[in-house]
Amino acid sequence: MTFIRRYTALTFPDYLPTLRSFDTTSSISTLLKACTTTSTLEQVHARIIRKGLHQDHFLISQFLTLCNSLSNFSYTTSVFNGVSSPSTVLWNTYIKGYSENYSVSLTVSLFIRMKRSDAVPDKFTYPSLIKACSKVCGVKEGVAFHGSAVRCGVGGDVFVMTSLIDLYGKCGEILCARKVFDEMGERNVVSWTAMIAGYASFSDLVEARKLFDEMPEKNAVSWNAIISGYVKCGDLRSARKMFDEMPHRNVVSFTTMIDGYAKSGDMASARFVFEEAPERDVVAWSALIFRVCAEWNVKPDEFIMVSLMSACSQMGSLELAKWVDDYVRKSSIDVHRAHVIAALIDMNAKCGSMDRATKLFEEMPKRDLISYCSMMQGLSIHGCGPQAVSLFSRMLNEGLTPDDVAFTVILTACSRAGLVDEGCYYFESMKTDYSIVPSPDHYACMVDLLGRAGRLKEAYELLKSMPVEPHAGAWGALLGACKLHCDIELGEVVADQLFELEPQNAGNYVLLSNIYAAAEQWLDVSLLRNKMRERGIRKIPGCSWI
Known part of the structure; x- marks a missing residue:
């Protein structure tokens, strides 16, 4: 492998400082989790080979998973072929990536190759294979995998059977799907939902609804499946009824209803649902309205386009902003009208296209x-x-x-x-x-300004001098500044105010806890965490879309 010789001579990046010293399986496993690019992954692989761990199935399985996530499947194949006797776990990892990147026929060939080796397919082998068949409605291949799963003794596994229900339902073999469903000894919410989705795609909403009502437990996907079925059949009244009854709606719920209304030409209802939707996902729904309008030759007027521009502004979606801007330029909409050009400038400025925003701004007659x-x-x-x-x-x-x-x-x-x-x-x-x-917002801006500059006492005095009661945003800005400058004394005073204004806001407790932690006051950290537990306050786990 030429890449091994090439990468063993490279300098390790700063964020993998332990690569030279950690040689055990667990240490290299930890390093693998830190890899985010093919380049760093290849460097770790070079280390694995130099230490003679290239036949370690645990490490290689983890390695293959990372390769798949980085969409470098040629590298995955090269590494897999270097393992002398791959275990079933390795085969499963390889097949999963293979089925997502290649055709069903090639996936079948790989499965045959697995069967000819010493590895024995298990209940984790078949879901990936059956899912690949579902994507292209490969019923013939799916039936073959079904038979193979039964012969291997895993045909009754809940995940295998759920995959089969999904396959048969999507391919129109609804009787086969129902037969598998009825034979299940154990069903989970995914199994029920797959069967409902199958009936819905088969336009049998009577059975779909009957099964939905029988479900012991429902989740958002289950509700969306039945709503989507009604929408596809044009029964928007029933879809809306289910939508209104849904306990917790998500982006799919809203987009499904918007799609249905827009395709039926009821743009007023589509826009009404759009306005009901949570603000954080407004761009996705706006994009859908725009796409449906274009697809069904429903010409969006300047007011709809201004709404779309406002949505882009709120979320900072540069890609969608460029799309909307380009559409407006090519349409018959008069961009010189005050509200249109104002929306265009606002959208481009907030989405990062400052050159375009400046051009529009400078071209304004007034x-x-x-x-x-x-x-x-x-x-x-x-x-x-x-x-x-x-x-x-x-x-x-x-x-x-x-x-x-x-x-x-x-x-x-x-x-x-x-x-x-x-x-x-x-x-x-x-x-x-x-x-x-000055409004409370003006004071909050000044508190933030002074706090960031380290002038905490001035910021605090400004808050106390306000003619009205400061809102939580102003106190929060000051608490953030106390954390930034490690002012424990003032931080405690400010936190007490926030605990009264927002007794259930975990963020305030976490900020004060971080101030204590920065000063290594671990007893105070522990006491504060205990207070949170006593009051039933939980920190919401963070997540990233990056």
């Missing part, structure tokens, strides 16, 4: 307060605070009078950029020059 605020906010979001301040000055020179929103935007920009003097100047100017009474 710039207003809204367009200036959109540009300043975009500059602020993308780390260009000084430019936002310059734009604010230009706005004043053009004779425009800033309102409370404009001052919120510029104070936020100053806070993010650490422009303390400028922020303090604008805060005073707002009161003295424009007779604007």
